[in-house]
Amino acid sequence: KNQVEQSPQSLIILEGKNCTLQCNYTVSPFSNLRWYKQDTGRGPVSLTIMTFSENTKSNGRYTATLDADTKQSSLHITASQLSDSASYICVVSEGGYNFNKFYFGSGTKLNVKP
Amino acid sequence: NAGVTQTPKFRVLKTGQSMTLLCAQDMNHEYMYWYRQDPGMGLRLIHYSVGEGTTAKGEVPDGYNVSRLKKQNFLLGLESAAPSQTSVYFCASRPFDRVGAKNIQYFGAGTRLSVL
Numbered sequence: 001k002n003q004v005e006q007s008p009q010s011l012i013i014l015e016g017k018n019c020t021l022q023c024n025y026t027v028s029p030f031s032n033l034r035w036y037k038q039d040t041g042r043g044p045v046s047l048t049i050m051t052f053s054e055n056t057k058s059n060g061r062y063t064a065t066l067d068a069d070t071k072q073s074s075l076h077i078t079a080s081q082l083s084d085s086a087s088y089i090c091v092v093s094e095g096g097y098n099f100n101k102f103y104f105g106s107g108t109k110l111n112v113k114p
Numbered sequence: 115n116a117g118v119t120q121t122p123k124f125r126v127l128k129t130g131q132s133m134t135l136l137c138a139q140d141m142n143h144e145y146m147y148w149y150r151q152d153p154g155m156g157l158r159l160i161h162y163s164v165g166e167g168t169t170a171k172g173e174v175p176d177g178y179n180v181s182r183l184k185k186q187n188f189l190l191g192l193e194s195a196a197p198s199q200t201s202v203y204f205c206a207s208r209p210f211d212r213v214g215a216k217n218i219q220y221f222g223a224g225t226r227l228s229v230l
Contacts, residue, residue, distance in 0.1 A: 004156065031217070032217055034217075034218065041223075041224070042223055042224070043118070043204050043206075043221030043222050043223050043224055044157075044204075044219075044221050045221070046218045046219070046220075049217065049218055089156070089157075093217055102159070102219070103156075104156030104157040104158075105156050106154060106155055106156045107156070
């Protein structure tokens, strides 16, 4: 069964600290993996997208990694800011004929405290 | 360039009432989607459309209908609302791209629906 699991469910860190969010998936065939940021009361916004051949991609203080062999991805946030408080969602796209199928994780809720 | 706009933002219905949620995008995207988001769960696909005049069922289509008469609009209808349909509904769109870098969905701000 194609699934996307994220950990931890929630995380509290102090402003300025780093953190890493995890995403494990079983989706096959694999097309690409995206990380979204969802602020409270808003829709998700794309942070990064990685295809099979990419194993790291950065967007400012956000760095995503992908290990397609172990089917794991991580999102590392450096020098966290209060504005990083949000839910982070991992989304995996199925390849092949089902290119329009997306599998969403349930998200990690990050709370950055001053 | 507004992106993806959803109306209304909030709505309270009584069981059995009907309503239509409107999604409009100004990015000329081919694909449009309706999701629902419930606490502790990932977004679940209700219906989607790969082009004007075409729709398809997603993961949880029961109790919902959709129409895409114009490329820029995707409507989600609830014919007889039930308390189980209390949720936050998100519309998304994306351009046509079978693989790779353009496979990014753009989401609206959501509609919070309560069915009493």
